[in-house]
Amino acid sequence: MHDQPALAAACAECEEIVPLFVFDEPLLQSHEFGPACVNFMIGSLEQLSSSLAGLGIQLQWRRGEPVEEVVRAVRDWRADIVYWSRDYEPRANVRDRQVQQELMRMGVSTRTFKDQVVFEAEEVRGVSGEPMQRYSAYRTRWWAKWQATKPVALPVPKAIKSTRLVLSPSISTLPLAHDLGYEVLAPWVEPGEHHALQRLQSFLNGPIHRYSDGRNLPAVDGSSKLSPHFRFGTLSPRMAIHAALRTLAEKGRVSRVDVLTWVDELIWREFFHQVLMAFPHVIDGPFRNAAVPPSRRPGLERDRLFQAWCTGQTGYPIVDAGMRQLNQTGWMHNRVRMVVASFLIKDLRIDWQSGEQYFMRHLLDADVAANNGNWQWCAGTGTDAMRGYRIFNPALQSKKFDPDGTYIRLYVPELAKVLANRIHEPHLMSPDEQDRYGCQIGVSYPAPVVDHRQARQEYLDLGKQVKQ
Ligand SMILES: Cc1cc2nc3c(=O)[nH]c(=O)nc-3n(C[C@H](O)[C@H](O)[C@H](O)COP(=O)(O)OP(=O)(O)OC[C@H]3O[C@@H](n4cnc5c(N)ncnc54)[C@H](O)[C@@H]3O)c2cc1C
Structure with a gap:
C-alpha cells in the first residue's frame, strides 16, 4: 500500500477502482518457484486484502492464463484504464506487452509504473x-x-474510491497454497507489508x-x-x-x-x-564466454554428488548446514549461499544452472535477477565475477564465520556434541573422539564426498587447460 505509484495514480485519476490479482496458472504449473515463495505470496495478499478492506474495497483475484484473465476482467467490469507496476523479467515483459496490445485493441488505456x-x-x-x-x-x-x-x-493513499459494480462474493476468499497445488507451510519470514x-x-x-x-x-x-x-x-x-x-x-x-x-x-x-x-540472454547461459573449467559429465556420479549437495549430505558441515537451512526454512544466509555455490561449481564441478534452478525452487526470496546474477558471479561467467579462480575452502570459511559452530549445530544435529575445534572438519576426529562425541563418520554423518584439496587442484588444472 505504501509507495505504490500505480495505486497512487489510479486513486488520483479515477472515479472507481477495482484492485485485481491474477494467479498465473502456467507459472504455477511450471513449479519454477516452490512452496516457500507461494505461501509467502498468499500471506502477503491476505494482508493486502485486509488493508484494502480497511479502506472499503475488496481485492479481486482470478486464476488462469494472465493475458486472458486481465482481458476478461476488463470486459466484465467495463474498465476504461488499467494500471500496473512494471516487471523486468524477460518472460513477464512479454506477458505485459501482450496484455497492453490486447487492451489497446479493445480501446482500453494502460498506464505502467516503476515500482520494484x-x-x-x-x-x-x-x-x-x-x-x-x-x-x-x-x-x-x-x-x-x-x-x-x-x-x-x-x-499510503488516504481514500480509495470503491467500485459500484456488483462483484461476485465467491471470488473474495483467497485460495490456500494447497488449492494452487503447493504444500501449505508457515513462511519463515513473516509475510505482508x-x-x-x-x-x-x-x-x-x-x-x-x-x-x-x-x-x-x-x-x-x-x-x-x-x-x-x-x-x-x-x-x-x-x-x-x-x-x-x-x-x-x-x-x-x-x-x-x-x-x-x-x-x-x-x-x-x-x-x-x-x-x-x-542482457536477457543471461537467463539461458553465461553472460560472457569465460574460460572456466567444464562441468562434470552427466551420469550416476554427477547425480550422486548433486543429490548429496541438495540434501545437505556432503560431509562438509558448513555446506550441509546451509543446504538443510534452505530445505527446512526457504532461507539461507548470504555468506553460506556463496560457500555452497562455490562448492557445487568448483569442488563438485556441477553446472551452475543446476544450482540456480534448485535455489529458485526453494528460496523464499527467489528472484530471477538476483539469483542468476549471483550464480554467474560465483561461476566466474557473470558481469563482475569472483576474482580469478578463487575457490572457497569450506572449512576455513566455517572457522572464520561460524567459529564455535553454533550455526552448524543448529542445522546438523548429528554434530551437536562435537567440540568447536573439530566441528569444521569432523572427518578428522579419531575413532575415540567419534565415540566420545556421539558421531560416527560414514554412519551418523557422511564422510566428505570429495577431498577439497584434490578437487581444488583438479579445478585449477582444468582451468589452465581451458585457458591454453
Ligand atoms: C548463489 C546466490 C544466490 C542468491 N539468490 C538470491 C535470490 O534469489 N534473491 C535475492 O533476493 N537474493 C539472492 N542472493 C543475494 C543474497 O544472498 C540475499 O539477497 C540476502 O542473503 C538476503 O538477505 P537479507 O535480506 O538479510 O540481506 P541484507 O544483507 O539485509 O541486504 C539488503 C537487501 O539487499 C539485497 N541484496 C543483498 N545482497 C545481495 C546480492 N548479493 N545480490 C542482490 N541483491 C542483494 C536484498 O534485496 C536484501 O534484502 C543470492 C546470493 C547468492 C550468493
Whole structure:
C-alpha cells in the first residue's frame, strides 16, 4: 500500500477502482518457484486484502492464463484504464506487452509504473548511454542519480474510491497454497507489508549498526532478512533507503560505513535487475564466454554428488548446514549461499544452472535477477565475477564465520556434541573422539564426498587447460 505509484495514480485519476490479482496458472504449473515463495505470496495478499478492506474495497483475484484473465476482467467490469507496476523479467515483459496490445485493441488505456526498483535500467547508464557491466561503476552513477533526483517515497493513499459494480462474493476468499497445488507451510519470514515495516524498523534500531561484520556471521541476526519483501513488493526499496539514510542523519553514533554498506547491497539488487533487462540472454547461459573449467559429465556420479549437495549430505558441515537451512526454512544466509555455490561449481564441478534452478525452487526470496546474477558471479561467467579462480575452502570459511559452530549445530544435529575445534572438519576426529562425541563418520554423518584439496587442484588444472 505504501509507495505504490500505480495505486497512487489510479486513486488520483479515477472515479472507481477495482484492485485485481491474477494467479498465473502456467507459472504455477511450471513449479519454477516452490512452496516457500507461494505461501509467502498468499500471506502477503491476505494482508493486502485486509488493508484494502480497511479502506472499503475488496481485492479481486482470478486464476488462469494472465493475458486472458486481465482481458476478461476488463470486459466484465467495463474498465476504461488499467494500471500496473512494471516487471523486468524477460518472460513477464512479454506477458505485459501482450496484455497492453490486447487492451489497446479493445480501446482500453494502460498506464505502467516503476515500482520494484529505485532506478530502471535506462536511468543509470554509462557515459555513452550503454548498459553497465561493472558494479563499481554502476554504483558511482547510481549514487549520482540519487543525489540529482532525490526520489520520493509516496504515502499510503488516504481514500480509495470503491467500485459500484456488483462483484461476485465467491471470488473474495483467497485460495490456500494447497488449492494452487503447493504444500501449505508457515513462511519463515513473516509475510505482508505490516511485517515488512516492523522488520525494517527493528533492523534499523539494531543490526544495521553492526552490519559490516554482522552480515557475515550466519549464527547472528546480522542482516535485514527483508529480501522476500523486496522480492514481492511488500517493501519499497526507495522507502527503505530513505529510512536507512535518515538513521545516519538522526543518530550520530551510527556507523556510516555500516549503513552505506547496507544500501550498497540494495544497489547490487538494482544492478542485477538492469543486467537482466539489458542482457536477457543471461537467463539461458553465461553472460560472457569465460574460460572456466567444464562441468562434470552427466551420469550416476554427477547425480550422486548433486543429490548429496541438495540434501545437505556432503560431509562438509558448513555446506550441509546451509543446504538443510534452505530445505527446512526457504532461507539461507548470504555468506553460506556463496560457500555452497562455490562448492557445487568448483569442488563438485556441477553446472551452475543446476544450482540456480534448485535455489529458485526453494528460496523464499527467489528472484530471477538476483539469483542468476549471483550464480554467474560465483561461476566466474557473470558481469563482475569472483576474482580469478578463487575457490572457497569450506572449512576455513566455517572457522572464520561460524567459529564455535553454533550455526552448524543448529542445522546438523548429528554434530551437536562435537567440540568447536573439530566441528569444521569432523572427518578428522579419531575413532575415540567419534565415540566420545556421539558421531560416527560414514554412519551418523557422511564422510566428505570429495577431498577439497584434490578437487581444488583438479579445478585449477582444468582451468589452465581451458585457458591454453
Ligand atoms: C548463489 C546466490 C544466490 C542468491 N539468490 C538470491 C535470490 O534469489 N534473491 C535475492 O533476493 N537474493 C539472492 N542472493 C543475494 C543474497 O544472498 C540475499 O539477497 C540476502 O542473503 C538476503 O538477505 P537479507 O535480506 O538479510 O540481506 P541484507 O544483507 O539485509 O541486504 C539488503 C537487501 O539487499 C539485497 N541484496 C543483498 N545482497 C545481495 C546480492 N548479493 N545480490 C542482490 N541483491 C542483494 C536484498 O534485496 C536484501 O534484502 C543470492 C546470493 C547468492 C550468493
